[in-house]
Amino acid sequence: SGNSGSGSGSSEGDTAPASDEAEDTGSEGDADSGELITVGYAQVGAESDWRTANTESFKSTFIEENGYKLIFDDAQQKQENQIKAIRSFIQQEVDYIVVAPVVETGWETVLEEAKEAGIPVILSDRMMDVSDDSLFEAWVGGNFVKEGETCGDWLADYLEEQGRGDEEINMVTIQGTIGASAQVGRTEGMANKLEEHSNWKMLDMQSGEFTQAKGQEVMESFLKSYDDIDVVICENDNEAFGAIDAIKAAGKSCGPDGDIIVVSFDSVKAAFESMIAGDLNATFECNPLHGPRVAEIIQKLEAGETVDKIQYVDEAYFDTSMDLETILAERAY
Amino acid sequence: MNNTLKNITSKRLFLPIFCLILVLLINLVTRPDFFSIEIRDGVLYGFLIDIINRASELVILAVGMTLVVSASAGTDISVGAIMAVSAAVCCNVLTGGERAATEYANPLILGFLAAILVGTLIGCFNGVLVAKLNIQPMVATLIMFTAGRGIAQLITDGQITYVRVESYKTLGSSFPGFPVPAPFIVSIVVVAATVLLLNRTALGMYIQAVGINKKASGLTGIKAVLIIFLAYAYCGFCSGLSGLIASSRIYSADANNIGLNMELDAILAVAIGGNSLGGGRFSIAGSVIGAYTIQALTTTLYAMHVSSDQIPVYKAIVVVIIVTLQSPGFARWRKALAQKKVDRAEGKEAA
Amino acid sequence: MEKDSVLEMRHIYKTFPGVKALQDVDFTLAKGEIHALMGENGAGKSTLIKVLTGVEEFETGEIMMEDSTHPIINRSPQEAQKHGISTVYQEINLCPNLTVAENLFIGREPRRFGMIDWKAMNKRAGELLADLDIFADVTKTIDQYSIAVQQMIAIARAVDMSAKVLILDEPTSSLDDSEVEKLFRLMRRLKSEGVGIIFVTHFLEQVYEVCDKITVLRNGRLIGSYTTAELPRVQLVAKMMGKDFDDLAAIKQTDGGTGSYRDEDIVIKAVGLGRKGYIKPFDLVIHKGEVVGFTGLLGSGRSETVRVLYGAERTDEGELFVKGKKLAAKHPIHSMYEGMAYLPEDRKNEGIIADLSVRENLIIALQAKRGLFHLLSRKQQEEFTDKYIDMLQIKTANRETPIKSLSGGNQQKVIIGRWLLTNPDFLILDEPTRGIDVGTKTEIQKLVIRLAKEGMAVVFISSEIEEMLRTCERMVVMRDGSKVGELSGEEMNQSAIMSTIAGGQ
Amino acid sequence: MKKKFTLNQTSFLLLITIVLFFVMYAVGCVIFKDQGFAKTQNFLNLFVSNAGLIVIGIGMTVVMITGGIDISVGSFVAMGCMMLAWMMERAGMGAVPSVLIVLLTGVVFGLVQGFLVAYMDIQPFIVTLAGMFFARGMTAIISKDMISISNEMFMGWAKMKIYFPFGGHVNRKGEMIYPYVYPTVVIALLLLAGAFIMLKYTKFGRSIYAVGGNEQSALMMGLNVRRVKLKAYMLDGFLCGVGSILFCLNTLGGFVEQAKGFEMDAIASAVIGGTLLTGGVGNVIGTLFGVLIKATIEAFITFQGTLSSWWTRITIAALLCFFIVLQSVLAMLKKKK
């Protein structure tokens, strides 16, 4: 029951946390407790390492020391749960609602309910497809199409470097879960680049559902169907790990020194390890650290300033030519 | 006498085998090399090998599921979640709580034992709910279905845990110097051991008796509660084991995806094998054939380049055809048709 | 069709895998006639009824009804009902989850404004049952009543359908005399209204009491149709069995050595044993070699009492000693270890394990007693099975036939065999002869007496008092869940029993 | 003899469920008293967010009473939503014809499933599992991409609020807000009442119970068992159609992954409400409370607001477990007496 987490504004709730902060939060904290900004955060779930890092970034940003009280809700990948959560936030009269929508569709009515209650809404990760832009204040997220394009550009440079710029290049794509915005965006970005290179040929695309096991299964099937695959594009890192296993099992090799070029998206830590092991060529980042950006927006709104509607987070890429050990040591996820 | 028995069993399995062959034959049309098998890197390689390899987890699950279905006339929908938990436990033991490790923190065998133990324990939990508290199987196992992946994530801290040690991959690939995939060998061992256990002890008869008539078997001295409990515990054990194989394949524990939707395929395998989901009489061989049929279908569809989100449609159609072919309704219809033919022939003769 | 007949079946053939159940059977039922269908267990009586009512399909033959010009085929019981045939099947067919009233009226519920009128339905159900002197709460679900009550309700349902043909397949198998009397009154009334009734039973007295005609089947073949008055009993039995048989005189209780039992011979001793709300505490002693009967009215708690003895039902008071050792059975297996065996009265729900084979059904109790890891070898199993199939004359295609496809009587024999196989010291038989033909019935009675002679203690329950008088040395009389008396020796006769049952009232 | 008032096992189970729900809700009101758990609107939200589930739960209850099960409902909802979205957005059809087509599809879907179950004697679980695969795959075939609905009439229905004249409170902007529900709630409750009457007072309704209680007996008593089953699945299909429309009015779009696992919610609700998977026993009122109990458990989790994703799952399961075990233990105690 009413323990430190949920007991809003209860005085014990604030004295309970670590004693080393007791002196500096002691007086302020109590005063602050009335002014803590309550943020209701409706997260998709914990379906991947990326998502877990994403959640963690919010949880570590919206802490009481920073003047926030976070009400976290996990939707278990279900949109209806998220709608329920937003309705619940409205009843709890939070100050801000942050949503990482499961899908883009279907937010119209519930956002209007929030608007009626006078609660500003901020989006993270995915966009919402609503007719009226004023239903939310801002959006923070990555640009999947751009990630796909970056991948295409990197590939062009890399092939050029290897002197295969004009060769016929056969590719296959192990797609993400069909319909997921990461899948849609990355496929689209790559397709844009494909048009620019007439010597690139996309042999096949099949969904690996963002998992290692499925990625492996799909790659096994590709390898049996096509003898001369040059590039495998995996729409997330996990699929790449599976694909690499399948390639090895078929008696081929991959990575910078191998027969087949493997690239992937997301840049989780395991991808670095795979690159260090010489299996993966490159990985394109999808930055999950949205928390601080959202906090920034909230601070601006609190101060009455206007904010940009669309805010992309910074995203990089990593390949085997970099000092991966050092980068890996510094990475948060 | 023994011969007649053999006749009956072979008849019982005739349809499932027929369906499996039918599914395989589809490939002959589209892909003549489907049946070719070669040796690469000392391991067998080919579509058929893929099927028997990939179906292994499903085969093991189907064995456990068959017993549960038979004894309790219900299904265990938590098997997929148990797989995730067992994988998580194993990897966590082996990495010593780290998210990735390149050498074992604990002996390999300890990880395996812990995983199988946890699987069995969850099975026991389900067993207590169903057998002792009389909760309907699907609902009782719904609890672990819901909690399982949560527990797995709790163990792995919400992240994928990697065990990057070559020997860990053995179970999911092949035993050194052995051309047959390791998962296949494990699954065959499980099937054989189960069949032996059921036939060398009275367990097989007890399970069926309890599934057919719990009251009557209780009065003849069978401890129905214990038997049902054991069936669930065994199913948990099987799930734990297949969790290990699945984890070894990807040398990691992916709480979200290991064993995802496997419970449905396992139940389907049991049914396609000609077993009734209403409990009672069962055939392990049928379920095993069912499992291979499902994997053959999936592999076939992949090989035919059907997009993965549309695969379910074809799967549904094939499943309906298979179960219709085996259904009493279809048999009735066929009989009526044959009768009509006879009548017509007789009518002609008379004329 | 002959005039006056409501139903004619001609040249009916029906084969089950391995069994020619009906071969060229003819049957004619006249208006206002009660027609007995007789035959040994497995003769094909129920099958004939099932093909008539569309539960099973027949291969060839025709069925004619009174008002149809061409042959009819019933594809389902529903169609049979439409043709005016209403049936009580051998195995009771009621829906356990529905109330008594609904079971009586399902498919033809009284309605008001298109909606079921529950009030009217309950009222009519109450009247219907009162008419038959059945006292049951019509708003309770049917599973709360004993087999006998259920059987009466099934009869009430069929009778109320005002059909042209009423079929009763062994309706009296678990009824006692007074219920049977009620049923006969009813049958006579319907007969006078012109209803044709097919009546299947193994009780010869009943046949001679109400039936006008008798058709005899043997091994799926028609032996003949006779007018009751012209067919003496002995001949009827001979026709059924295909050989001469002296049906009743065969047994007589020989040495009724009441009181001659020694204390060391006590097998069962119950002290204040009871179950709150069901069975009031009672004391009981049963000796080695003794056959004790339990008698009482419908629902008097006979079955309940023996279940308590066996440990099938938890007891909450009193103590039970088996061979001097205190037994608090948590599960029937504990009683079995002490040498008990129990044949339940509800064959369908508590006896047979429907999909298992005859072999498995026979050996399962012995197997359970031996334990999980001591599986009887296949050879032993088959030997035992063959022995009992032979000994009890069980009619089955082979040992691997699922028990559910045996005829009712033969199923019962398998269950009896199951318990004999465990070689018990104390055998409880609750209505063991239910649905068993005359020939075998006497065999079973003889068997019981022989077993007792060999030192087994037996409890025997039957709704047929004569049968009990023939087999038992002592009778325990029950009323409303309490033991109200014990009779033995000279005092054990019909009228004494009746007056004890009636008690103070 | 004095007639005692005794509850039979089934109504006892229903009573337990209802009482437990109110106890649970009251507990929520006490624990989260500062956060507005006790607001009227919060209670109404249980209905608002679950109107579709209630309707589909009714259909599930009906087929479960016949001794069947329908695990295709989640996928069917996805297909229904996708069809609505596709017809209105891509094919430019009106809201009314689109809705009618979805209803018709539901009935046909039920007809096919019912035919396979009733006339081909295939096990319901397998038939509807195939139905589940089929509907999910069809959703992907209609459109791999998500489609957002913007049809004016449909949006009008979705946004139409029915306000209560009392129980309002002042929001942060100082406006008075009265509690409201959407028409979806009204439709769901009307269907619930209809189903209740149908099950209790019509011949068809009682036949459903008879078939589930003992199929063989029902047949021998002269019921047309096959037809009853077929009709039950058709009714279920129709309710799935309605359910998916109500669902769509809440989520306003279609995508492949929609309503995943919804069948488990429906089955769990029915079972918590006292319906037996073995057939013959069940009540739609129970199912309503089953839905409400599940919704309340979820509300607890949301109000609690500090659980991590995995703890959310574990907590939901633990509460579910607690509830189911309590129910079963109470029922067993009652039986012993």
Ligand SMILES: Nc1ncnc2c1ncn2[C@@H]1O[C@H](COP(=O)(O)OP(=O)(O)OP(=O)(O)O)[C@@H](O)[C@H]1O
């Ligand atoms: N469904 C079935 N499958 C196979 N054999 C069957 C089936 N039903 C009945 N039989 C066989 O048909 C024969 C006739 O059975 P039936 O039930 O008609 O006997 P009955 O005369 O009614 O006997 P009883 O007096 O024991 O009831 C028996 O040998 C029985 O084993």
Ligand SMILES: Nc1ncnc2c1ncn2[C@@H]1O[C@H](COP(=O)(O)OP(=O)(O)OP(=O)(O)O)[C@@H](O)[C@H]1O
């Ligand atoms: N006619 C009846 N009216 C009400 N309850 C009855 C009736 N018959 C049986 N019962 C119920 O059955 C219980 C005892 O049944 P039991 O089966 O032990 O009786 P029985 O003497 O074996 O009678 P039966 O001839 O029905 O086998 C009673 O406690 C009662 O609840």
Ligand SMILES: [Mg+2]
């Ligand atoms: Mg018979």
Ligand SMILES: [Mg+2]
């Ligand atoms: Mg009795």
